[in-house]
Amino acid sequence: MLPRRDEPFPVDACRDLVGLVRALYRATPREDRALRRRLVEMGRSLKIAIDLAERTSTGSVGHRAAWLRAEEVCRGLGEVVDVFTPARVLFDSATKAVVGGGISLKPKRTER
Numbered sequence: 001m002l003p004r005r006d007e008p009f010p011v012d013a014c015r016d017l018v019g020l021v022r023a024l025y026r027a028t029p030r031e032d033r034a035l036r037r038r039l040v041e042m043g044r045s046l047k048i049a050i051d052l053a054e055r056t057s058t059g060s061v062g063h064r065a066a067w068l069r070a071e072e073v074c075r076g077l078g079e080v081v082d083v084f085t086p087a088r089v090l091f092d093s094a095t096k097a098v099v100g101g102g103i104s105l106k107p108k109r110t111e112r
Helices: 011-027 031-055 061-080 087-099
Strands: none
Touching: 011 031, 011 061, 011 087, 031 061
16 A cells, blocks of 8 residues: 655656756766666656646545655665766756757856
């Protein structure tokens, strides 16, 4: 039996996590197939959770299943992302996906 969850499901936060998973996927070298596969599974699981949450009412089995999936993905991301995962790499890979390789973005200058 799934634990009861009466709080509204955080759909927007889960959509944010989907974006983070996509950025992590883009930043992961193609050679790291195991991690890329795991990230794909996490993204799919979040999308299913969002769909379940939007189609079911708070407190229902579907709603609880959505929470469970989202929590499992958060635990999985905690295993994948650590202090050594540079945000700049994620930013650069996401930016490249948006603007392509033809545009060079200058890093922000530090204020003195």
